[in-house]
Amino acid sequence: MSFSFRLDATDGAARTGVISTPRGEIRTPAFMPVGTAATVKAMLPESVRATGADILLGNTYHLMLRPGASRVARLGGLHRFMNWDRPILTDSGGFQVMSLASLRKLTEEGVTFASHIDGSRHLLSPESSMEIQRLLGADIVMAFDECPALPATEAEVAASTRLSMRWAQRSRDAFGDRPGHALFGIMQGGVTRELREESAAALNGIGFDGYAIGGLAVGEGQEAMFGVLDYAPGLLPENRPRYLMGVGKPDDIVGAVERGVDMMDCVLPSRSGRTGQAWTRRGQVNLRNARHADDSRPLDETCTCPACRGYSRAYLHHVTRAGEIIASMLTTWHNLHYYQELMAGLREAIAGRRLGEFVAEFHALRAEGDISPL
Numbered sequence: 001m002s003f004s005f006r007l008d009a010t011d012g013a014a015r016t017g018v019i020s021t022p023r024g025e026i027r028t029p030a031f032m033p034v035g036t037a038a039t040v041k042a043m044l045p046e047s048v049r050a051t052g053a054d055i056l057l058g059n060t061y062h063l064m065l066r067p068g069a070s071r072v073a074r075l076g077g078l079h080r081f082m083n084w085d086r087p088i089l090t091d092s093g094g095f096q097v098m099s100l101a102s103l104r105k106l107t108e109e110g111v112t113f114a115s116h117i118d119g120s121r122h123l124l125s126p127e128s129s130m131e132i133q134r135l136l137g138a139d140i141v142m143a144f145d146e147c148p149a150l151p152a153t154e155a156e157v158a159a160s161t162r163l164s165m166r167w168a169q170r171s172r173d174a175f176g177d178r179p180g181h182a183l184f185g186i187m188q189g190g191v192t193r194e195l196r197e198e199s200a201a202a203l204n205g206i207g208f209d210g211y212a213i214g215g216l217a218v219g220e221g222q223e224a225m226f227g228v229l230d231y232a233p234g235l236l237p238e239n240r241p242r243y244l245m246g247v248g249k250p251d252d253i254v255g256a257v258e259r260g261v262d263m264m265d266c267v268l269p270s271r272s273g274r275t276g277q278a279w280t281r282r283g284q285v286n287l288r289n290a291r292h293a294d295d296s297r298p299l300d301e302t303c304t305c306p307a308c309r310g311y312s313r314a315y316l317h318h319v320t321r322a323g324e325i326i327a328s329m330l331t332t333w334h335n336l337h338y339y340q341e342l343m344a345g346l347r348e349a350i351a352g353r354r355l356g357e358f359v360a361e362f363h364a365l366r367a368e369g370d371i372s373p374l
Helices: 046-051 060-065 070-074 078-082 094-097 126-136 152-173 195-206 222-229 250-258 268-273 304-308 315-321 325-351 357-367
Strands: 004-011 014-021 024-028 028-031 056-059 090-091 104-106 111-114 121-124 140-142 181-185 210-213 242-244 262-268 277-280 284-285
Touching: 014 121, 014 325, 024 028, 024 111, 028 056, 028 325, 046 126, 056 060, 060 070, 060 121, 060 126, 070 126, 078 090, 078 284, 090 094, 090 126, 094 111, 094 268, 104 357, 121 126, 126 140, 126 152, 152 181, 152 195, 242 284, 250 357, 268 277, 268 325, 277 325, 304 325, 315 325, 325 357
Parallel strands: 028 262, 056 090, 090 140, 140 181, 181 210, 210 242, 242 262
Antiparallel strands: 004 014, 014 024, 104 111, 111 121, 277 284
């Protein structure tokens, strides 16, 4: 089977459809849990699947450093290595080089950097990123790009964007012809429309299996992000998936879907789960708060995840305050379940052309806030 995208329904700019891969279908809009180092923290792969996830995200930068892409390949590839038999998308590593690595030196060839783990020196280029992702066996591979740290001048963003477009062509050339695997290009351009248009035109000219919108959710704020998303998805081919990288909070996700985004990823639900922060229909709940200590009710009375079916707020508060491992397990499971439930609701609403009603109810519940303790 080859990689393909089928658009099933629209409601305004919002879309729902199916990405088909040899390892299974991905229902869109889709949220991808992040398994940076070949694991979604505090979760078994089958537990992640049970939440409704169709695809996971892994990371080139982290996996090239530890355990090493060649080792993963010798052990049967990333799917076998981490016991996940469904699609995997790997980030190219460009963002992590910018945000984590030290002593980085940027040239036309690529980025030379020192590992944040042991200080060892490495070169990551479009060609080496494609090779690492090939060794990992990712179903969806991301082009290597450069994401400038904010704040940055428009001239700096322009230079970075044009470099990323040259790297996009090199990524396309290095990726080659790999039936059943897909390569996504990444639009850059900051919050400047002219640069976004220039970037989209370059990517469209190269031709990719899908297109990502990069360089957002990096500190510009939701209003600025939505300002870009009001036009950016429409610059990309209608018959290809559109992926917003690194987003986000539930209201970010809803707003992005309203504007035509098909795929998203974020560490937030799992990272929040490890710090006692639960995401619910009524907003965020801090399980460390003393008001939960005697509350016998579930975290969310409508949720069917294991944390809500079998445990009280009082118990979750106790194990969170005590630092027990089960606190991270249960709260992460709940958060991922909530995110996938939100995506399922968005897909159903778009298919029924009632997205406006769904979004209004979403915001109304969040405005009411978490239910008061008994």
